[in-house]
Amino acid sequence: xxxxVRIDVVSDVICPWCFIGKRRLEKALGQLNGEIDPRITWxxxxxxxxxxxxxxxxxxxxxxxxxSLERSxxxxxxxxxxxxxxxxxxxxxxxxxxxxxxxxxxxxDLAQGKSAGEAVVEGLFGAYxxxxxxxxxxxxxxxxxxxxxxxxxxxxxxxxxxxxPRRVAATAEExxxxxxxxxxxxxxxxxxxxxxxxxRRRSFRRSDKxxxxxxxxxxxxxxxxxxxxxxxxxxxxxGKPAQRRIRDFRLVRIIG
Numbered sequence: 713x714x715x716x717v718r719i720d721v722v723s724d725v726i727c728p729w730c731f732i733g734k735r736r737l738e739k740a741l742g743q744l745n746g747e748i749d750p751r752i753t754w755x756x757x758x759x760x761x762x763x764x765x766x767x768x769x770x771x772x773x774x775x776x777x778x779x780s781l782e783r784s785x786x787x788x789x790x791x792x793x794x795x796x797x798x799x800x801x802x803x804x805x806x807x808x809x810x811x812x813x814x815x816x817x818x819x820x821d822l823a824q825g826k827s828a829g830e831a832v833v834e835g836l837f838g839a840y841x842x843x844x845x846x847x848x849x850x851x852x853x854x855x856x857x858x859x860x861x862x863x864x865x866x867x868x869x870x871x872x873x874x875x876x877p878r879r880v881a882a883t884a885e886e887x888x889x890x891x892x893x894x895x896x897x898x899x900x901x902x903x904x905x906x907x908x909x910x911x912r913r914r915s916f917r918r919s920d921k922x923x924x925x926x927x928x929x930x931x932x933x934x935x936x937x938x939x940x941x942x943x944x945x946x947x948x949x950x951g952k953p954a955q956r957r958i959r960d961f962r963l964v965r966i967i968g
Contacts, residue, residue: 714749721752722887724759725816725836725847728791728802734837735798754824754833756817756884757892760810767811767848774810795841803844811840811848815871817880819853822870823860831860 721737723730741750760773774784788804795802816836823832835856839845845852850871857867870876 714746717748717750719750719752720755722755722757722892724757724813725820725833726811726813726840727759728795728841731800731837731841732791732794732798734833735800739798752830754820754829755887756821756880757887758813758817758884760812761884763810763812765812765814765848767809767846770807770810800842802841806844807840808844809846809848811846813848814877814880815850815853816847817884818870818876819857819867821876821880822867823857823862826862826866828860828862832856832862835859 719737721734723733741748771781771784775781778784778787788802792802792804820829820832820836823829836847836853839852839856840847847853847856854864854867858864
């Protein structure tokens with residue numbers, strides 16, 4: 713019988729290393745041959761929380777962030793090479809804008825409540841990195857939503873809900889308070905790089921072993937707070953709290 717494992721992923725859908733990391737995570741899980749039953753939750757994070765709602769031209773953003781377009785192109789080439797190793801062809805040269813991803817984050821949150829989180833996250837990554845579409849554009853987001861089987865009216869209602877943005881923003885701030893701010897993939901075993909699927913597979917198999925308190929205390933405290941609020945949210949809506957028997961992988965960070 714497969715062992716249930718909770719995996720919390722903190723990422724932004726405009727992060728190329730997040731898409732690459734997602735593929736590597738999928739490969740690692742596939743190599744386990746059904747040993748575990750992964751319960752993946754995509755937690756909110758924005759690389760650029762101060763980004764204007766309409767986004768900005770990508771060339772302007774990249775030059776400002778990296779100092780020159782030459783440096784930007786070199787980083788794109790590196791990312792593209794890594795992506796090709798995972799069967800992905802990034803369309804950096806066709807990207808026109810760097811979007812604000814908050815509305816996309818709201819879509820992911822809606823989707824996870826309707827068992828469509830994986831389809832929506834994959835759809836957003838694909839739309840941005842493979843098709844060079846502006847995923848800050850609500851028309852594009854509605855298309856991704858319907859492609860994952862969601863109703864446009866539900867997403868429109870989520871965007872219109874004044875309370876929801878505050879809840880998403882609060883959770884995103886919790887992730888930043890855990891020290892998440894740049895490219896990294898780490899696990900309960902203390903890894904601080906983006907490992908190959910074979911290493912990630914071994915990490916899952918070790919995830920129930922004792923860990924040094926110094927490695928995980930801050931992470932565990934933050935995620936326990938998150939899970940407590942999540943349970944309270946489900947109870948208010950008449951649902952059941954998260955099952956404690958699920959092995960907790962604590963935190964997978966895929967940030968670019």
